Amino acid sequence: MSAHPDTALYLARLERRQPFSERARQAFLALPAQRQCVAADHDFVREGDRPIYSSYLKEGFVSRYKTLRDGSRQIVGFHVPGDMVDLQSALVIVADHGIYSHIACTLIAFAHDDLLDIAEAFPEVGRAFWFDTLSDAAVFREWTFNVGRRSAPKATAHLLLEMHYRFAAIGMSDGESFELPVTQADLADALGISAVHVNRSLQSLRAERLIRTFRKTVTIENMARMIDFAEFDPAYLHPEGPRQVRAARDHRLFNGVRPELRPTASGI
Amino acid sequence: MSAHPDTALYLARLERRQPFSERARQAFLALPAQRQCVAADHDFVREGDRPIYSSYLKEGFVSRYKTLRDGSRQIVGFHVPGDMVDLQSALVIVADHGIYSHIACTLIAFAHDDLLDIAEAFPEVGRAFWFDTLSDAAVFREWTFNVGRRSAPKATAHLLLEMHYRFAAIGMSDGESFELPVTQADLADALGISAVHVNRSLQSLRAERLIRTFRKTVTIENMARMIDFAEFDPAYLHPEGPRQVRAARDHRLFNGVRPELRPTASGI
């Protein structure tokens, strides 16, 4: 186990909006990492596992899920290439959900200990991890909303739009089409409805000329009407990345009062 | 705006499982903070706001929510005293959800800039923030599951158990009773069902002798059967806190291989 050339991919992702210091970058590239290949249709993390590494998804498509005694499954999130699949587990001992590969995946695994160490040594790295977790959390909130309060057709449309935006952000969508490697039964588990009802929801979207599908490829026929129908607002995906550190934010007012004698964190 | 004695409460919360260094502690206590009082039944953050501070909830009870055009509302989380209500927004510009006070609340507000600065200056503080966000994320996942795949009575039972555990953790529950300052309409918004159906779900729980209610006080009559009925596992609440740093984790194996010549992050 030693440094791996693909680590640079993950580094680039973390630095997307906010470059690291040169020392942090070098330390990051030196992290021991391991390439993992997972075949399609595998539960490669299970609820109750105690994973000791987190993985960057280089290629593939995975879901996180929870299951009930009777076998019913709720998918609580999808991951596309470029996502950190399981940073969630770095600070926690026992996984509270499973991870499933819908297609063959290649991942780059980092030991939790190493991730925690580097976050401790370089605050900008810790902040990037924090932002990643926060970004995931925003998606979970939106899913709760989707599952709880939108009708099946609207929830389906909303999920398709989310996936469209996420694939577009990594260059895996032309303006309107993308490949979504899941079955209707998987969509059902993500939407909290039955597979039969997913089928009928998709039919209604097709009848409204909002989408077309061919094999696993989804085409959004009328983006504007689709966005309106689903009440989709991409803000929760935080495409703009995290706030910048110290970018013209020194003269900000707080509660309308300019702080003249504010003690500062670094002034100790 | 200057240091506030109640900051110590928040500090104690963050240090619960992992003490900070003395310097971090001093810097933290010197953070400028402001006490806020919010009356009951106020939306004190709205979707689309650009908050510039995050608040520690000293007393009260709030929910986070999202709304649809037609006015239907999904509550995506509750917060009890001791929680950081809106750390989510520290790294992000625009709030993607609102915050509502169910009863009168007192909060301690910290400027985002100050929180980001101190997280940058002291890695243990950054890690504590990261863990807080991660812990929230685990709750959001569980809610998606609850809303998507549990029947109304089971979902109701699950939510009551979550609140029981969270109140118990802050000493606001004897073994079985706690005060939940929300209406059945609020529970409906949290569960993604109608208020009428919440009422009927509660009746079925009462008929099964799982709970009793009196005004806003909920009593869990038979904890064991309730936990079994709701398939509740408190692991997602992370009562044990985050993993410790460097606590006997140096000789851990990675993928079954003892790393002899592992480059380390600190070895740069």
Added chain:
DNA sequence: CGAAGTTTTGAGGACCTTCAAAAGTTGTGG
């Protein structure tokens, strides 16, 4: 080409919703 998996269709039924009104509770002002 056959087997296995996925999508589609149909029908009946369960869960949950909406609307509406009654009963009970909480809060406020005189």
Added chain:
DNA sequence: CCACAACTTTTGAAGGTCCTCAAAACTTCG
């Protein structure tokens, strides 16, 4: 401290969304 208004909980009834079961049509893969 009572009276009244506003809100919350409860009940009933009708209806819609979504579910389950089952089978047929279609696709994918070895």
